[in-house]
Amino acid sequence: VSSQARRVDGARLARRWVRGALLLLVPLIVLLVIAGAFATHRIYTDANDRLIKQAGPVFAASEDVLVEMLNEETAVRGYVITGDPATLGPYRQGKRFETLELNLLTQHRGDDPSLPTHLAQVKKHVRALQAFFANQIALVRSGPAGRRRAQERVLDGKANFDAFRAAALALDRDAGNVIKHAQHRQHDTFVKILILLIALGAVALAITLWLLLRVPDRLYRLYRGEQEARQEAERSADASRALAHVGDSVVLLGADGRVRYWNPAAAELFGIDGAALGRPADEALPALFESAGWAGPTEVELGGRKHWLVAAQSEFDGGRVIVMRDVTEDYELERMRSEFVATAAHELRTPLAAVYGAVRTVRREDVELSDEMRAQLLTMIERESERLGLIVDQLLVSAQLDRNQMHLNVGPVDAGELCKEVVESAGMRTPDDLRLVYTPPSTRVTVAGDRDRLRQVLANLLDNAIKYSPDGGRVEVRASAVNSSGVIEVSDQGIGIPTEGRERIFEKFYRLDPNMTRGVGGSGLGLYISRELVRAMHGSLTVESALGRGSTFRIVLPGH
Amino acid sequence: LALASAAGDASSGGNEGSPQPARRPKLRAISGGADPSGSSTLTALVVEDDPAMRMLCAFNLEAAGFEVVTAASGEEAVRIATTGDHEFDVVLLDVMLPGLGGFEIAHRLRGVPVVFMSARTSSADIESGREAGGIDYITKPFDPVGLGERLREDLEALRQGGAESVRRLRFGEPGR
Numbered sequence: 001v002s003s004q005a006r007r008v009d010g011a012r013l014a015r016r017w018v019r020g021a022l023l024l025l026v027p028l029i030v031l032l033v034i035a036g037a038f039a040t041h042r043i044y045t046d047a048n049d050r051l052i053k054q055a056g057p058v059f060a061a062s063e064d065v066l067v068e069m070l071n072e073e074t075a076v077r078g079y080v081i082t083g084d085p086a087t088l089g090p091y092r093q094g095k096r097f098e099t100l101e102l103n104l105l106t107q108h109r110g111d112d113p114s115l116p117t118h119l120a121q122v123k124k125h126v127r128a129l130q131a132f133f134a135n136q137i138a139l140v141r142s143g144p145a146g147r148r149r150a151q152e153r154v155l156d157g158k159a160n161f162d163a164f165r166a167a168a169l170a171l172d173r174d175a176g177n178v179i180k181h182a183q184h185r186q187h188d189t190f191v192k193i194l195i196l197l198i199a200l201g202a203v204a205l206a207i208t209l210w211l212l213l214r215v216p217d218r219l220y221r222l223y224r225g226e227q228e229a230r231q232e233a234e235r236s237a238d239a240s241r242a243l244a245h246v247g248d249s250v251v252l253l254g255a256d257g258r259v260r261y262w263n264p265a266a267a268e269l270f271g272i273d274g275a276a277l278g279r280p281a282d283e284a285l286p287a288l289f290e291s292a293g294w295a296g297p298t299e300v301e302l303g304g305r306k307h308w309l310v311a312a313q314s315e316f317d318g319g320r321v322i323v324m325r326d327v328t329e330d331y332e333l334e335r336m337r338s339e340f341v342a343t344a345a346h347e348l349r350t351p352l353a354a355v356y357g358a359v360r361t362v363r364r365e366d367v368e369l370s371d372e373m374r375a376q377l378l379t380m381i382e383r384e385s386e387r388l389g390l391i392v393d394q395l396l397v398s399a400q401l402d403r404n405q406m407h408l409n410v411g412p413v414d415a416g417e418l419c420k421e422v423v424e425s426a427g428m429r430t431p432d433d434l435r436l437v438y439t440p441p442s443t444r445v446t447v448a449g450d451r452d453r454l455r456q457v458l459a460n461l462l463d464n465a466i467k468y469s470p471d472g473g474r475v476e477v478r479a480s481a482v483n484s485s486g487v488i489e490v491s492d493q494g495i496g497i498p499t500e501g502r503e504r505i506f507e508k509f510y511r512l513d514p515n516m517t518r519g520v521g522g523s524g525l526g527l528y529i530s531r532e533l534v535r536a537m538h539g540s541l542t543v544e545s546a547l548g549r550g551s552t553f554r555i556v557l558p559g560h
Numbered sequence: 561l562a563l564a565s566a567a568g569d570a571s572s573g574g575n576e577g578s579p580q581p582a583r584r585p586k587l588r589a590i591s592g593g594a595d596p597s598g599s600s601t602l603t604a605l606v607v608e609d610d611p612a613m614r615m616l617c618a619f620n621l622e623a624a625g626f627e628v629v630t631a632a633s634g635e636e637a638v639r640i641a642t643t644g645d646h647e648f649d650v651v652l653l654d655v656m657l658p659g660l661g662g663f664e665i666a667h668r669l670r671g672v673p674v675v676f677m678s679a680r681t682s683s684a685d686i687e688s689g690r691e692a693g694g695i696d697y698i699t700k701p702f703d704p705v706g707l708g709e710r711l712r713e714d715l716e717a718l719r720q721g722g723a724e725s726v727r728r729l730r731f732g733e734p735g736r
Binding site: 347 | 617678682699703704
């Protein structure tokens with residue numbers, strides 16, 4: 001869960017970074033547009049200044065030409081009236097300047113289309129006026145007649161001057177127009193650039209906002225998707241690992257019924273090798289293929305061994321998964337358990353039958369019972385009831401041992417004394433053809449154990465020795481000390497135990513003769529309980545036997 | 561009654577010096593007749609290893625007018641049945657016996673009607689009894705007082721309708 005949370009955090013972090021970067025772009029674009037506008041404005045104002053600087057002289061020159069010509073005309077007229085050469089000063093100065101101004105105007109014609117025309121007219125009128133002025137001055141100098149004649153032409157000169165003034169004013173207007181046009185164009189350019197800048201900025205902003213709206217979330221989803229894909233891949237790998245360690249056999253069949261996958265447990269159970277891959281299941285794994293029809297645990301022979309298998313199948317679009325569990329052990333245990341229930345029932349019924357039968361017989365009124373008979377039946381009821389109690393005890397002890405609830409009172413036990421007690425008690429129910437012998441030890445043998453439980457074990461061993469000696473013989477119980485341990489042996493000359501059963505007789509529910517056709521009943525618990533009890537006392541219970549010649553059970557307990 | 565006494569001797573024949581005769585007292589029916597519930601005296605061989613059950617069966621069968629011979633093991637039963645002087649009308653046979661088991665004895669005693677008795681009550685056990693040729697299978701615990709009547713009815717059914725008709729009666733049911 002935490003790693004998944006971390007991954008989601010990673011995706012969120014990526015989204016936050018992209019969003020932050022795009023958000024940063026917005027003020028940057030705005031700043032760029034403002035800077036661009038500012039720069040354009042600066043360029044615009046600088047150009048205006050330059051224009052005024054450049055156009056200013058043209059404007060001034062055209063006005064100067066008019067002023068100079070006015071001065072010249074006034075001077076020449078004064079000279080004509082007064083005949084005083086001193087009045088020609090402004091004329092001469094004006095003539096000099098006027099040439100300069102005209103040259104200046106020629107250089108700065110600008111791009112007004114009417115300017116050259118008007119300039120040419122001004123020049124023409126200036127030349128005409130100059131020629132007129134020169135002619136007047138020459139007339140005045142020629143004498144009084146010339147002077148009169150010049151005075152008569154003053155009006156002509158005025159007409160000439162008016163024509164010039166009109167031309168000069170036109171030129172003046174032109175110069176003004178040149179500046180005005182240039183200013184208009186610059187302003188237009190400035191506005192256009194500003195609009196372009198704002199438009200571009202707006203587009204950039206729009207794109208940024210669009211990206212801001214779309215990209216971070218899309219990136220987040222992509223990132224998540226990629227992470228989920230990776231997690232899915234990891235899960236697949238985990239699933240495969242898990243299957244490798246599952247004890248059940250798992251086989252995957254494709255929709256075409258061919259074998260596509262199996263886990264190691266299946267390989268082991270069915271002995272599958274690589275050759276099975278892609279083969280039809282009914283050929284490669286017939287047992288598996290048939291399992292669809294199984295109703296419950298089914299016995300199958302695989303590799304020469306019999307197995308009880310339980311199968312589960314799940315179908316899906318891509319095929320079929322078959323899971324098989326080997327329940328041989330469970331099945332065997334269950335079989336033994338139900339066998340045990342039947343056995344326990346039998347063991348309980350046998351004394352119950354005697355008790356019930358004896359009671360029914362005692363109560364008979366149609367038959368006169370002797371006192372001896374009545375006493376015998378009552379003894380029978382008593383003894384069989386005790387036997388019932390003993391069997392119930394055994395069942396309970398077994399259950400306690402199963403749940404590790406057995407409590408032992410371990411203390412010093414005189415093994416010899418205990419053997420003697422048990423032999424004496426068993427002597428009462430010994431068949432006549434059986435000899436029960438107790439051999440006392442040479443020295444006192446003291447072991448560490450639970451006296452009551454040890455007596456129970458010994459009684460059980462002695463019972464078995466008697467039960468499995470149908471033809472009588474000698475049953476011997478002896479105690480001895482070996483090193484620091486105490487040894488108690490119970491040996492008989494009975495039917496003995498086959499080699500294969502010598503360890504199994506200590507297993508729970510195990511019976512040498514499960515069908516009891518040999519007739520010796522038992523709960524299948526006596527030896528199991530005995531060994532478990534001795535083990536709980538840190539001792540051991542073992543058996544030696546020769547088939548047909550008898551068995552010797554040996555208890556070894558730590559000395560006290 | 562003389563036969564009953566002889567039966568006691570026969571059963572303990574193999575155990576020289578054993579206290580068996582004392583444990584199995586001679587039985588007397590107080591109702592006077594030797595044949596209280598049937599028209600003829602029937603002879604039964606009771607094979608049972610448990611001394612208590614053996615005694616109960618013998619006592620109650622004798623009380624019901626049977627002549628009873630007992631055996632404590634399969635081997636003893638086979639010996640009595642094959643070498644003894646008795647003609648048995650029926651063998652009451654415990655299934656679980658030391659040495660030779662009940663089914664094996666039934667096999668060896670072909671010709672004598674066998675009634676099994678057992679504390680093994682599963683249907684498989686009862687089926688085994690059927691296969692072993694028993695005409696009846698009495699499950700323990702049962703009432704030994706009604707045992708004689710049940711055996712008599714079994715034998716009557718056997719005489720009239722054969723083994724299969726007896727088995728249809730109450731094979732595998734406890735005695736009432």
